[in-house]
Structure formats: C-alpha cells, structure tokens
Amino acid sequence: MSSTVQTPILETRSLVKRFGGLLATDQVSLQLAGKEVHALIGPNGAGKTTLIGQLSGELLPDEGQILIAGEDVTAQPVPARARRGLGRSYQITQFLAEFSALENVVLAALARSGSGFGLWSPLMRERAIVEHAMQALDTVGLADRAHRSAGAMGHGEHRQLEIAMALALEPKMLLLDEPLAGMSGSESERMVQLLHDLKARYPILLIEHDMDAVFALANRISVLVYGRVIATGTPQEIRNNPEVRTAYLGDEEMVA
Numbered sequence: 022m023s024s025t026v027q028t029p030i031l032e033t034r035s036l037v038k039r040f041g042g043l044l045a046t047d048q049v050s051l052q053l054a055g056k057e058v059h060a061l062i063g064p065n066g067a068g069k070t071t072l073i074g075q076l077s078g079e080l081l082p083d084e085g086q087i088l089i090a091g092e093d094v095t096a097q098p099v100p101a102r103a104r105r106g107l108g109r110s111y112q113i114t115q116f117l118a119e120f121s122a123l124e125n126v127v128l129a130a131l132a133r134s135g136s137g138f139g140l141w142s143p144l145m146r147e148r149a150i151v152e153h154a155m156q157a158l159d160t161v162g163l164a165d166r167a168h169r170s171a172g173a174m175g176h177g178e179h180r181q182l183e184i185a186m187a188l189a190l191e192p193k194m195l196l197l198d199e200p201l202a203g204m205s206g207s208e209s210e211r212m213v214q215l216l217h218d219l220k221a222r223y224p225i226l227l228i229e230h231d232m233d234a235v236f237a238l239a240n241r242i243s244v245l246v247y248g249r250v251i252a253t254g255t256p257q258e259i260r261n262n263p264e265v266r267t268a269y270l271g272d273e274e275m276v277a
C-alpha cells in the first residue's frame with residue numbers, strides 16, 4: 022500500500038527578499054504540516070520579521086513562492102490570505118485600547134467577513150457574531166474579561182486577546198510572532214499552556230525567543246541566521262546540531 026503524501030498547510034519555496042544590498046531572506050524554504058508546531062528561531066537581525074511579513078502578505082518577495090494548502094498566494098494581499106485561513110499575531114500587540122475585549126474580537130470577525138463597520142451598534146446585537154467572539158475569548162481564558170476595556174488589561178491579557186482576535190478569523194493555521202514577548206514567568210506559563218491546547222486544533226508557525234517554550238511546544242524547529250535557514254529538525258536534533266550551537270544557541274543554553 023502506498024503512503025499518502027500530505028500537502029503542507031503552509032509552504033515557502035526559495036524565498037528571497039532584498040533591501041538594497043541587504044539580503045534579508047536568502048532562499049528560505051519551510052513547510053508547516055497539519056497538527057504540528059513548527060518553531061522559527063534565530064538571533065535578532067536574522068530576518069524573521071521580514072519572513073513573517075512575506076508570509077502574511079505585507080511584503081512581496083523578490084523571488085520564490087508562498088503556498089497555502091498547495092495554492093500559490095505569493096501575490097495575494099493580507100485580507101486574501103486571512104480568508105484562506107492564515108491567522109496571525111504580531112510582535113507588538115495590536116488592538117483598540119478604548120474598545121472592550123469583546124468589541125476587539127468582534128471587529129476581527131468582521132474583518133474576515135468583509136463586512137463594513139457603518140452599523141456598529143446593530144452588529145454588536147447580532148447574536149451569532151457576538152457568540153463567535155465570546156467563544157474565542159473563552160478559548161484563550163478571557164471570557165470573564167469580555168466587557169473590560171482592552172486598554173485596562175495587563176500585558177499578558179493583551180497577548181491572549183490578540184490570539185482571540187486571530188481565532189475569530191476562523192483560521193486554518195496560526196502564525197504567532199513572539200507571543201511570550203515581555204511576559205512575566207506566570208504569564209509565560211499560562212501562554213505556553215494555551216499554545217499547548219491550541220496545537221491540537223491548529224498548525225502553528227511559532228516565532229519565539231523563549232527557548233524553554235520553543236522546546237516544550239515545537240515538533241520541528243528551523244534556525245534562521247543572516248536570512249538563511251541553517252538547520253531544520255526535531256528539538257533534539259536542533260539541540261545537538263554543532264552549527265546551531267555555534268551560530269545561535271550557545272553551549273550554555275543547550276544544557277537541558
């Protein structure tokens with residue numbers, strides 16, 4: 022019996038992005054399979070932000086392809102990729118501080134549907150939309166904060182809120198950009214548990230500096246250095262890779 026080859030939910034093929042003489046991404050090829058967390062790590066300036074911009078549609082590559090479920094989306098803008106199932110968070114949390122947590126998530130749901138915002142008050146009375154938003158808040162542990170002003174919430178709650186906003190897009194995958202950035206120890210523990218729960222439901226491409234979280238969550242890890250992927254493998258393979266130890270992790274960080 023022949024085995025069935027699964028099409029990656031997200032794939033890049035030899036992505037190149039230049040800014041003048043700077044080669045920000047250098048022939049980057051990655052795959053995100055179903056039911057996995059694929060972590061992307063690398064030092065500051067490695068090109069992670071540029072790569073994320075290309076994946077989300079905010080930047081167009083100079084060469085290469087981006088595919089979602091086997092379909093070429095290289096030239097498609099951000100909204101089209103969201104409609105194809107790409108839900109993302111940002112390194113710096115983006116939300117409307119004067120709106121409640123629930124209102125922020127409703128806005129995200131409306132953005133996916135393409136609805137306008139002219140009838141805002143009636144839309145907040147639309148039961149299906151509000152229930153969908155509440156479900157997303159409940160998933161991330163913020164159901165009891167639904168009517169609290171987003172600006173009055175703590176940093177860890179802001180990160181949870183942004184993931185709820187991504188979930189409101191009804192994604193087929195999640196692209197999470199440093200979701201643990203700036204968190205306290207207890208906040209990080211809660212976020213790791215949330216991501217552990219989410220990985221059973223969504224393929225996740227995780228960009229993260231917290232190595233404890235990466236090794237706890239990832240099925241595969243790719244290491245980006247100077248715009249090029251120098252290694253891809255299981256957490257144990259990455260721990261034991263001499264090139265990775267030299268270029269990024271360092272001997273002290275590998276003892277675990």
